[in-house]
Amino acid sequence: MSILILLFLITVGATFFSWIFKGVDIVNFDGILIVLGSLILSILIFKSIKKMSSSQLFFTFVGVFSGFLVGTLLSIPLLIFSTNLKTVAFFITTGFIYGCGIYGYKKAEKIKLTDLLTVIKKESLWDEPKVLDTNVLIDGRIADLVELGFIKGTILIPRFILREIQYIADSPDPLRRAKGKRALDILQRIQRAERIKFEVIEKDIPEIKEVDIKLVELTRGLKGTLITNDLNLIKIAQLRGVPVLNLNELAQAMRPPVLPGEVLRLFIIKEGKEQDQGVAYLDDGTMVVVEEGRPYIGKSIDILIHSILQTGTGRMIFGKPRIDNQEEHTE
Template identity: 45%
Template structure:
């Protein structure tokens, strides 16, 4: 239907152009024989209109195909650009054109002056759009602050902490401990959550696997609680890097652009970030750091839960989940006993305590 409408429009344009061209030829006194006769003039105008109309009618399929290709090209490329960048780029280009208008008004009117004016307008429009896109985060922050200042009817205002932005990855959101850490007040600065992380969470929440589905929904619930119940500033950014496929790589790139840190509990992401020089806050490392320090020779009361891997070993756990391996504890499973710490082993998975029964 669209192609048929375009074909009709091109045909009408050809008829109009043919009429205008025929009239121009008659006025140039090159067709005196036709000009002196009204009937011949009308016939000539009809002929010229039909000729150009027919030409554009025949060429319209190729023109339609060219237009379709151009539209598809722009559509595919525009879809990769975030909406915010398109709006800010347009706004910046308009500002650039306004400045260009003021400058162009000072240029003398002539053919050369018109060409210079067009060039200046195009350059300033491109510069304005480019600056607006590059300063997107600053512009959004300014607008957000203005909105917060102007809104006096907020029931619960978010406290904008001064500090380095913290970019959350998918694993730490699903883990859930970030909510408790934020409640404790140890996190300063804005929490930045990219849209591509939200998309990954939604994809996990829609998974056919029940375990993955529950993990994804838990992550979305944690985000909802952070936004509604805490006074921490949360920024949802649609900044994306289409040239990068992996979510982890996008996270590290975003942290570099924002000059912030990544909060994660992903061991591999932690290592890659170290190679790329991106600061990382690892939740697991924090958990190990705040566990109580136990020294050899200390006494403690524990309950043996199960047997260990080696002969006669029993296993117990502290309240924070630290595993205690007790020599000769297998025969005391289910009993509460006093033990003496013999050694402490720190591993990548956590801390292990070795002990023996107090005599």
């Protein structure tokens, strides 16, 4: 800060000395007044700036700059008509600088710089920020999407979500502790990603105790998008009009299409719930129920797909062994 003040003083001195000595006598009365006024103003700024908060400093600077522009514009006609009016022009400019600076200083008491930056970020910089839920971090797929560039912009993690993850990571239950540590690792991967801006926000809603509702209301206030795979949280967000990106729905949409009549060669892993059923899985984890497939457990066979059932949790595909497999098995 001292260096900035020193640079300011040097700039002011150099500017006004160049104004005075450019074809003007060194003992010119106007020049002496300008130099003295500049020095007094610099001393006042130097003493006051140490006591000012960031908001007061910012709004005072905006006021001073605005006053300088207005004062300069009003002083130009005076300088055009007569060069002997430099002192009057100087005091007009100084008066506007002082008045606008004081106005900005007083306005800083009502408007906080942090609130202004939040508005600026929310409207222009964040560009619909994405807010992460605990479950989506434990799931882990979000890190791959970020690193591959499918999710861009600003990703926000509320402090209360971070505390929840830390609580899970410190759990005495080994399974919960492993999930919490996985979520922290995923956060580090997202933070290191180059194509997004990652930020932990301190904003909280203390009057709301339920974490899910608090997360929804925070996302709604930020005009952001909630990224989650929690069905209950999705329903709450939809009721409140909050945009949601469901990673489960995204995964389903990215699955390769399978149509009735297609033939797939799959490995029968286990028996199904019904008699003579076998169970296989596609590469993306989709379950394939193979009717009359129990005799083929532990083998790879060609399966003729005859129906597809879409459920709330995903797809189930039904098929039968192709006739060639049955003949081969009989032989």
